[in-house]
Amino acid sequence: MLDELNRTSDPEPSEWAWRRHARCRHVDDDLFFDAQNPAAEQAAKAICNECPVLFRCRDYAVAAAEPHGIWGGLSPTERKRQRWLDKFRNRPSEMALAQ
Numbered sequence: 001m002l003d004e005l006n007r008t009s010d011p012e013p014s015e016w017a018w019r020r021h022a023r024c025r026h027v028d029d030d031l032f033f034d035a036q037n038p039a040a041e042q043a044a045k046a047i048c049n050e051c052p053v054l055f056r057c058r059d060y061a062v063a064a065a066e067p068h069g070i071w072g073g074l075s076p077t078e079r080k081r082q083r084w085l086d087k088f089r090n091r092p093s094e095m096a097l098a099q
């Protein structure tokens, strides 16, 4: 999946170096972008779960609000939820502000 991105960004900025280690590099994109196929989604997530750059990929996709596909083992809905949780976690609590 990420193989195409690797070919299009030359020279590769260092913040994208993690893509070289992506397990999906030589996997058919359809597996990661077939939203109508639960079996494909599960297969993609299984590949992500074995990926050495899972958390880098997830952090990127959540921060970039990638609207489609499985990234970092998460679906678009799961990434949206993660974004919401991250926002909640990074906000000072009302109790802390009152003190």
Ligand code: SF4
Pocket (backbone or CB within 6 Å): 001, 002, 021, 022, 023, 024, 025, 047, 048, 049, 051, 052, 053, 054, 055, 057, 058, 070, 071, 072, 073
């Ligand atoms: S976590 Fe999944 S989508 Fe991300 S680079 Fe690895 S295999 Fe690809």
